[in-house]
Amino acid sequence: MTVIAETLPASTHARWVGRILSGLVIVFLMFDGAIKLVPWPIVTETMDRMGYGSSDALMRGLGAISIVCTVLYAIPPTSILGAILLTGYLGGAIASHVRIGSPLFTHTLFGLYLGLMLWGGLWLRDRNLQGLIPFRR
Template sequence: MKMKIAGWVMSVLTSLFLIGASASGKFLDWEGKEEMFDKFGYSIELMKKVGIVEVALAILLLIPRAGFIAAILLTAYLGGAVSTHVRVNDPFIFPIIVGVFMWIGVGLRYPDVFQLAIGNSSHSAPTPQPETDSNE
């Protein structure tokens, strides 16, 4: 039970970060915003749409039935963030850290996630056995 609570805490912290620190900057006006988005090659209008997607996924992460698929979609979203930063030679480790933190939280909420990742789950495909020659 403590692991599940820790997973929920991590998921809530991930969502709060995505909404409060990341997405909010896409909606609010601040000095240097236009220059930064120009550097990335994105318009302000596009970044607002990206912010909407980010908020929606952060909220979905907290809905029990949608949490796993939200984590998959957020992985793709964070992959786009990594790609954007790599393309302009910016530090790119932070979106990776956020993604790992998010997946640990999801794994603590849903233990099957860790079992599937490790490969020793009843849900995983059976290991093929080597064929034996019947003539021996």
């Protein structure tokens, strides 16, 4: 393992870490969107506790938006657009949790954690984004 690590350039490692982070975000958001498409009682109860009522139509709409934005993020030519749209979606989730007084580190900031993984993964795997958002040493 160390022999392989020594022969690969650092950018290859960064790209793989970015792909893994992005993959985790994609899997989570696709699952999250999919469970909103199915009217499971736990999902409708959670939406009701968040103050949105138990509307199946609203839940399915949010699920569809989440899936479409995640697919845009997963496709390399549209990944930055998907990341921007998902940032807005996650910001809405954070605002909802702030409004109902959810626990800070586990619920409210979960959207921030996911957003950091989303943008971090994209930054590590996309050289164009690295040029737009450079980090100096």
